[in-house]
Amino acid sequence: MLHKRVGKQRKKLSLAVTFLLLFFTAVQTVPVKAATEKYYNFNNLTYQSAWGASYYVNGGSAYISFEGQYREIKFRLPETLDMSQCTNVTFNASSPNGQIAFKLYDTAGNQAAVKYNFNSSTSDVSFAPNTSAKVNSIGIMAQGTHWYSAVVNSVRFTMNDGGGSNPGTTDGTLLNTHGKTLKYSGAAVNYSQLRDANTLNVIKSQYNSITLENEMKPDAILGYSPNLISVSQAKNNGYYIPSNYNESTVPVLNFSTMDAVLRICYENGLKLRAHTLVWHAQTPDWFFRTGYSSNGAYVSQSVMDARMEFFIKTYMNHVYLGNYGSVVYAWDVVNEYLHAGSSGGWARVYGSNLGTSPSYVKKAFQYAYDCLSYFGLTNSVSLFYNDYNTYEVTDQIISLVNFINSDRKICNGVGMQSHLATSYPSVNSYKNAMQRFLNAGLEVQVTELDVTNNNANDQANYVYNLMSAILSLKKAGGNITGITWWGLYDSVSWRASQNPLLFSNLTTPKASYYSALRAYTDAGYTIQ
Structure with missing residues (x-):
């Protein structure tokens, strides 16, 4: 009997210890929801609708004028917030000449919460939303009957983590x-x-x-008006001059901004997509005319071939001969050819409506590939055809790239804008x-x-x-x-x-x- 009693006591003790361990484990593993702030001013919010109210935004604040009682204006939040996870909503506003109400609206457009009777110089007004709705809009409503104005500076939501x-x-x-x-x-x-x-x-x-939005496009490198130097001077400057280049001058290429960007990328662990070499837009018209003159005739295709080779190879050589060329991993060689139509110098020289077999597009890729091959980069740097609405011209793009690659693969792929x-x-x-x-x-x-x-x-x-x-x-x-x-x-x-x-x-x-x-x-x- 004694043995059995001791056994039962040990079993009870074991169960008690197990219970306590489970209890403390459960307590320790319950996630604690930390509060976070969702703050928006009116640079973050989007105008939605108004009735009897007008506004303008200055410095992130909305300056609102009301025409009378119950006139209201609504703004959309940049995200939907779950009010079941919101402990407090705070508007910072000023309305010393009349009372206003602050409202929250759910995703169906229904009023989910409201705070009435704000009438003060600039201050915070806070309230618990007391709703579990998903809120994506706010409203500011006049309560007074007369014309008056209010300034609303911001709204912030105090959320538990994961509350949006x-x-x-x-x-x-x-x-x-x-x-x-x-x-x-x-x-x-x-x-x-x-x-x-x-x-x-x-x-x-x-x-x-990164991709530079504009600073590597042709007009940024060539300039809006030509600065010409002799071919001999260009060679001294390290420019690539093709054997079939028969003109006495070439335009100066301005790489100063690009070089500064390459250095920043190199020093900060960033890579760069080079955008773009050949594009019907943002390429100066003088680049296609005799003597690089703004009023000269458009040059022949053979002259333009040499100019294009000069431009592409000088451009790419400059990048890879520099100290920071290793950051450039991709080039948009040709941009938007299929949408060029008859506009721009390329179409003026080579013609428009060339279908999916344009010789100059293939030559552009060949010149770019030659440069990568010279530096041993064909396996580490990709050459792209880049275009918009690629889901509308899928067949044409595939046909175009097949034409470019008909001799060997010199275009790696497609940039889907x-x-x-x-x-x-x-x-x-x-x-x-x-x-x-x-x-x-x-x-x-x-x-x-x-x-x-x-x-x-x-x-x-x-x-x-x-x-x-x-x-x-x-x-x-x-x-x-x-x-x-x-x-x-x-x-x-x-x-x-x-x-x-x-x-x-x-x-x-x-x-x-x-x-x-x-x-x-x-x-x-x-x-x-």
Whole structure:
């Protein structure tokens, strides 16, 4: 009996210890939700609608005029926020001449929460939203009956971690996700952005590749008016002069900005896509005329062949003979040939409507390939044909590249510019085009990506589906080697009014940024 009693006591003690261990383990492993702030001023928000109210934005603040009681104006947030994870909403505003109300609206446009009776000089007004709705808009409404104005400076949401539409990938960046799997995560930038230390640090945190938006295009190198030097002087300057170049002068090529950019890239671990050598746009018209004169006749094709070879080989030689040429891993040799039509000097000299067998396009690739071959770079640097709406001209692009490569492979692949909209093209159409390029044995890079949209949610959903499609092709073995976003944030985009990028400002990611990361993890990749 004693033995049995001791056994039972030991069993009870063992169970008690086990219970305590499980209890403390459970307590220790419960995640603690840290509070984070979602802050927006009116440079981040998008006007949605108004009734009896007008506004303008200055310095990030909205200056609102109301015509009377219950007049209201609404603004869209750059992302959808889950109010079940929001503990507090704070508006910073001034309305000393009349009361205003602050409202939150859900994704269906219904009022989800409201704070009435603000009437003060500039101060914060805070309230708990007391709703579990998904909110993507705010409203500011007049309560007084007379005409008066208000200034609203900002709104911030105090969230538990993971409280937005964000997927909880706090350790994820474009660099350690898409950049790791596709090799290059890129953005279009300019020299002044690279010279700013804060901007450069942000670039390095998200990207390992840049494309210069304009500073490497032909007009930036050639100049808007010619500065001519003799052929002998050009040779002394290291210019490449082809044997069939029969003119007495050549234009000076200005590499100063490009050289400064190459050095910045080299010193900061960034790679560079060189964009672009041959393009019907942003190439000065004088480059195609006799004597390099603005009013000369257009030259013959043989003269232009020599000029093109001089330009391409001098340009590329300069890069790879310099101290920092190792940063350049890809060239857009020819840009948008299939959309050139009859405009520009190339069409004036060689003719338009040449179909998919244009001799000068093939020669451009040959000159570029010759240069890479001379430096032993044909296996490490890629040459691309770059174009927009590639999902509309897929057959023509494949035929064009086959013509370029008819003797040997001198064009590695296709740059899909990808200036997209949530309404067009469909992700399936885009994916099918990319699949066909891959099936043709071509390397593919997404080179100028942006996505215009009507609201942040639509953009986020489209970006998620697009990235999922691209990653599915990559997982199937597709030779996809990079994604370059065409700009750092919305207001510096060439399509700024349509908020096409992943960031609303330099350091504020949008819902689409997090959906791009979620697509990565949902595709089965892990963030390290």
